[in-house]
Amino acid sequence: MIYLDANATTPPDPVVIEAMLPFLTERYGNPSASYDAGRIARKAVENARLQVAGLLAAEASEILFTSGATESINSVLLSAQRLWPDRPLLVISATEHAATLECASRWEAQGGRVKRVSVDRNGLLDLEAFRTALEAGQTALVSMLWANNETGVIQPMEEIVDLAHSAGALVHVDAVQMMGKIPVNVQAVPVDFLSLSGHKMHAPKGVGALFVSRRVAFEPLMVGGGQETDRRSGTENVPGIVALGKAAELAMSLDLSMLELRQLFEEHLLAELPDIHIHGLEAPRLPNTSSIYFPGVDSAGLLIRLDKKGIACSGGSACHTASLHPSHVLEAMGYDAVHAGSTLRFSLSRLTTRLEIEQATPAIIAAVHYLREQQDVGVVG
Ligand code: PLP
DSSP: OEEOBTTTOOOOOHHHHHHHGGGTTTOOOOTTOSSHHHHHHHHHHHHHHHHHHHHHTOOGGGEEEESOHHHHHHHHHHHHHHHOTTOOEEEEETTOOHHHHHHHHHHHHTTOEEEEEOBOTTSOBOHHHHHHHOOTTTEEEEEEESBOTTTOBBOOHHHHHHHHHHTTOEEEEEOTTTTTTSOOOTTTSOOSEEEEEGGGTTSOSSOEEEEEOTTSOOOOSSOSSOHHHHTSOSOOOHHHHHHHHHHHHHHTSOOTHHHHHHHHHHHHHHHHOTTOEETTTTSOBOTTEEEEEOTTOOHHHHHHHHHHTTEEOBSSSGGGTTSOSOOHHHHHTTOOHHHHTTEEEEEOOTTOOHHHHHHHHHHHHHHHHHHHHHHHTTOOO
């Protein structure tokens, strides 16, 4: 298989798996236990905390381990609404991940107000509209994707944080797609909360982290045994946490080859299919993501044809492939349902090879030509 769907999930790095394996076998102690096996597990968890903190330039005490970014996002949004009922407004962008969108709907169901700020044709936040949306003293929280999972478009987070803080609002960023691709430094860009996910950075699924700045209050979503300094109860997923720590350590060194391969990929496709359109081309983009519109080609048909050729990619975000709704991200960028229905997302990881790109591009080009020819001669199905 040629795997070009790393924004859905990344292949686990063998080094990461090697680091976690002992904690699935002989080092199974509960980190809360006071004997040696417990101390070994505790030490591993705290080491992972240092590794994740290091990746973000945060302090270890500012990192909580969770079951993934969905939990991290839910925790922050629910906490903000509970802590600051006198500030009923939540501001998000129109292109958020489903986790944030659903939390925003819940925010409204619980009596709060939500403003969903528009983006431009390149997927960049309309900063003027954002400035207006921030009602000073009324906004508890701004929650934004730093980099979009469908298009890879990177938002101007420094300006967003500046504007939000000036209006007295705290900022949560969904930085899931940034890790290992773009440096993230919470000193340089002083966000208040940040969510990340293990399986988007070569660790396994079911583990994530939440950065909570020491400057801000936080009320836990999960209550129980008081783990994670009383901010996230539940016995720690020690193997997952160890894996996430190792993945964070590896993500410290950014790999430029991803950008080179993505360039090669897009150049090859554009040379043979000059009418395709790459979304967000004029905006800063992640080095691994290509969201491509293939005029006159049904994306579901292309997806199936590529799947048969052993190429895995996506019709949008993974959570949308099962639904019939066109991408809300492309819709917010001003594209219609027909355009969205002819769009595929290809996303590379640092484990993607040049050979894979060299094999995938002619196969994609051939599949597009084939589907267009079938359509021309009126073949149905
Ligand atoms: N945020 C973004 C941008 C994502 O791509 C994903 C995964 O699809 C999530 C949040 C949810 O992460 P998790 O699968 O760890 O719950």
